[in-house]
Amino acid sequence: MIMGLSHIAFGTDDIDGATERLAAFGYSTRFDEPELENHISKTPLLGRYQPRHHIRSLAAEGAMAIELLDHGRLVGPQSAALLPIFQSAMPLEDWQPVATSGLPISDSAYETFTKALGRQPLAFHDPVLKMTLLWTSSDKPPPGLLACAVLVDDPSPLCNLLSQLRFRSDPATGLWSLLTPLPALQARLIPVPAKRHLDWAETPILDAPGCPCIALMARATDRSDPPAALRGKGNSFTVEVNGKLNRITLARPDDGPIVEMVDPQT
Numbered sequence: 230m231i232m233g234l235s236h237i238a239f240g241t242d243d244i245d246g247a248t249e250r251l252a253a254f255g256y257s258t259r260f261d262e263p264e265l266e267n268h269i270s271k272t273p274l275l276g277r278y279q280p281r282h283h284i285r286s287l288a289a290e291g292a293m294a295i296e297l298l299d300h301g302r303l304v305g306p307q308s309a310a311l312l313p314i315f316q317s318a319m320p321l322e323d324w325q326p327v328a329t330s331g332l333p334i335s336d337s338a339y340e341t342f343t344k345a346l347g348r349q350p351l352a353f354h355d356p357v358l359k360m361t362l363l364w365t366s367s368d369k370p371p372p373g374l375l376a377c378a379v380l381v382d383d384p385s386p387l388c389n390l391l392s393q394l395r396f397r398s399d400p401a402t403g404l405w406s407l408l409t410p411l412p413a414l415q416a417r418l419i420p421v422p423a424k425r426h427l428d429w430a431e432t433p434i435l436d437a438p439g440c441p442c443i444a445l446m447a448r449a450t451d452r453s454d455p456p457a458a459l460r461g462k463g464n465s466f467t468v469e470v471n472g473k474l475n476r477i478t479l480a481r482p483d484d485g486p487i488v489e490m491v492d493p494q495t
Contacts, residue, residue, distance in 0.1 A: 230448045231395040233407055233414020235491045236286060236296035237311065237377060238435065238442035239358065244285055244299040250357040254317060254373040255289040260471040267300070268466045274479060274487060276304030276434045286471075292373025293416055296444065300436035307360055307439035309333040309380050309429040310486035314350055314363040314419075317372035324353035327361050333380055333429040338421035345376075345404045345419045360439045376404065376417035377440065381484045384420040386458060390482060391418065393456035394445060407445075414446060433487050442479075444489035450478050451492070458482045467494065 241247040248258065263283045272278045283299040312334075329339075332352055339349050342363075350363035363378065381387045388398070388405075396405045396418065405418045425431070433441035450465065455478065463480030476492040 230453070231407070231490075232446040232448060233409040233411060234294060234416035235444035235446045235489070236294040237313065237374060237440055238296050238298050238444065238489075239360070239440055240303055240308070240435065240437050241297050241299050241358065242301070242303045243357070243359075244283055244297050246357050247297050248285060248287065250355065251287055251295060253321065254292065254315065255371055256287040256292070256295065256373065257289070259286040259288050259294075261285045262470060265470065266468055268468060268477075270464045270466055271435065271479060274435050274481060275300065276436050277302070284470075288413070289371060289373040291371035291412060292375065293377070294413070295374060298435055302436075303359065303438045304434065304436045306428055306430045306437070308433040308437045308441040308486075309423060309426070309431060309439075310433040311440035311443065312363055312378040312380060313360075313374055313440050314346070314365060314376045314378060315373065316365050316367040316375040318366065318368055320351070320353055320364050321355070323357075324355055324364075327352040327354050331426075331428065332361070333423050333426035334378070335422035335424045338378070341403055341419060341421050342378075345402045376419055377443070378419045378421050379485055380421060380423035382423055383484065384422065386483070387420050387485050390456055390458040390485070391420075393458070394488070416443070416445075418443075433481065435487065440486070442487040442489055444491055447478075447490040447492045449492070450476055450490050455480065459488060
């Protein structure tokens with residue numbers, strides 16, 4: 230059973246710099262694992278396997294939680310699976326504007342953004358996070374990661390998968406949110422049609438720049454079948470994180486981001 234959001238994964242090769250950058254949006258460290266086991270079964274989801282990697286979990290009040298993944302170096306172009314949407318009063322000074330032609334998004338997606346967010350977001354490249362992101366202006370606190378655009382060729386299979394993961398769509402906005410009463414476990418996703426772009430990777434991997442993975446808190450994953458779209462697409466293993474044993478299930482559907490389910494065993 231899905232309980233809520235665990236985190237959105239950000240690939241990085243400078244975990245301290247990324248932490249400092251996200252602090253500008255109110256993020257602080259929840260826990261840090263500098264030498265975490267990188268389970269061998271994750272090899273198909275990586276560009277370059279290493280037996281250890283560094284993860285750091287960050288949280289900010291009212292914003293979606295982020296986990297930084299540092300595998301030593303970044304591999305390939307930015308993942309086109311998830312495109313983060315930040316909100317704040319002003320864009321950061323060193324952000325570099327990105328034209329819509331530089332995004333792997335169909336032109337029809339901008340109507341979707343206006344419906345979901347009330348305005349069209351702007352695109353910037355963050356030289357510290359080493360990713361392109363979307364940003365929308367908001368004078369209302371809190372700042373931080375507001376939502377993620379999910380880039381897919383056909384939104385229908387994704388919407389079916391999200392329904393099985395306890396997301397529900399708001400018919401008025403098209404915004405998909407998790408069924409949870411706890412703000413800290415909330416996630417907001419906007420399915421939008423993708424387009425091929427040579428500067429973006431179609432297949433998400435965990436050590437690429439950008440956001441390859443959404444992780445969800447779950448229970449009883451060993452006693453229930455995964456959603457149909459994830460069956461046969463991944464595997465499970467146990468690992469100790471932040472002093473607690475967790476059963477981790479990682480699956481890569483045919484389209485969209487890697488889906489991780491984090492099932493605490495204690």
